[in-house]
Amino acid sequence: MYRQEEPEVNLEKIFSRFKSIFGRFGGSGKGIGPVVILVIIGVAVAVWAASGVFTVNPGEEAALKRFGAYSDTKGPGLQWWWPGPIGARDVVRVDEVRRLELGIRGDTPVLSESLMITGDPDENGRPGEAPNIVDVQLLVQYDIKNLKNYLYKVVSPEGATLKDATETSLRQVIGSRPIDDSLTDKKEQVQFDTKKKLQDILDDYQSGINVREVKLLNVFAPEQVKDAFDDVVRAKEDKAKIINLADAYKEDVLPRARGDAAKALQDAEGFRQQKIAIATGEAERFLAIQREYVKSRDITRKRLYLEAMEEILPGISKILGDPGEIIIMAPSKDRSNIVPVPVQGGNE
Structure with missing residues (x-):
């Protein structure tokens, strides 16, 4: 918006006042008249020049003209430009929307x-x-x-x-x-x-x-087909809404599914490593027993037999044996720990 300009100095009116004053001093004073005239002219020029001082507020710019032609543009701050009738200025707010x-x-x-x-x-x-x-x-x-x-x-x-x-x-x-x-x-x-x-x-x-x-x-849309176009608009909006809901559901499900899949893979890998470790240990144990068996076959065979019986017999209530052998039992109170010891030839 334009800001109202400050009033310009009317030089003709000032000069007419000078003439009336000069007429009063011109007839007497022995030289005082010219001095007074010069002082008055100097004051008038100073007042005229001072009227060229103006302020440009923030967000405003001032377009300056000299003798009706564009000369320059000034930004915010205290500025001076030729007063009329030599110069003119238009102050406009340039940042207003x-x-x-x-x-x-x-x-x-x-x-x-x-x-x-x-x-x-x-x-x-x-x-x-x-x-x-x-x-x-x-x-x-x-x-x-x-x-x-x-x-x-x-x-x-x-x-x-x-x-x-x-x-x-x-x-x-x-x-x-x-x-x-x-x-x-x-x-x-x-x-x-x-x-x-x-x-x-x-x-x-x-x-x-x-x-x-x-x-x-x-x-x-045109009034004749406005209802049909409104239906089309609503259908497209519903389509976009459903797509957005589907995308939101996808963004919710996919990360969880990926997490579950990663967890399942980790669990499977852990289970695999566990089974491998158990199998490796069993194999090492079997190889160790085999080495001992080679060194002392009878003793190792009997030890393996006894270890197997320790695992099997606690779950049964009847014991079958060779009549030619003596079976020694060491049952516990609840008969859950029976250890048969075969003795060859009736000797322990």
Whole structure:
């Protein structure tokens, strides 16, 4: 927004006052008159020069003109520039976010701006051969990036220029796409393409405007088929929702399944190592017994027999033996520890 300029010094009025004062001192004083005149002129010049001091607030810029022609741009701080009628200045807030609504004013639709033709393909896939009509309402947010261009290069940059450029950009984007892109899942791409095309046009115009955001407010299908299009939109939204739920379920199940699989592999590996160790130990034990057996066959055979009987007999209640042998038993109280000892020839 423009900031109201400080009042300029009216030199003609000052000079007329000088003349009236000079007339009073001119007839007497023996030389005092010229001195007074010079003092008054010096004071007037000082006041006029001091009126060129001004302040540029943060977020503002000042465009300076000398004799009506652009000269320079000043940023925030205390500045000085030629006062009028030599110089002039325009102080503008450049970081303010401004808005432009297309196709709507407040809550009132503007159909002359919002009705647009889409680029739907025909049955053979040729784009633009089966167009539809869509009602599009758009919001543009922008600020000033070049104050000189904004003020002096384009007539009404934030009025007709920006509005016409926005409408042209949106119509080109909508006209190059099928209607579903604007109604359903391609809105973000439509906004991006419109913003890029609008910025290119404004830069070609040297408007000094920076487009910050382009947002589709409302997009409506033609009234005759609005219900059918609404059903399509709801179906696509449901599809996207189901896909998102499926993805969430996948992201929840897959890590747990991978964890369970890794745990099963680790358990299997541990079980394998355990069995290998047991088998290796049994094999080593068997080899050790074999070596002892080779050294003393009878004693080793008898020891193996006794060890086997220690494991077998506690589970049985009857003992069968050779009548020609004496079987010595050493039962425990609960008869769970019976150790038969065969004695050859009736001797222990």
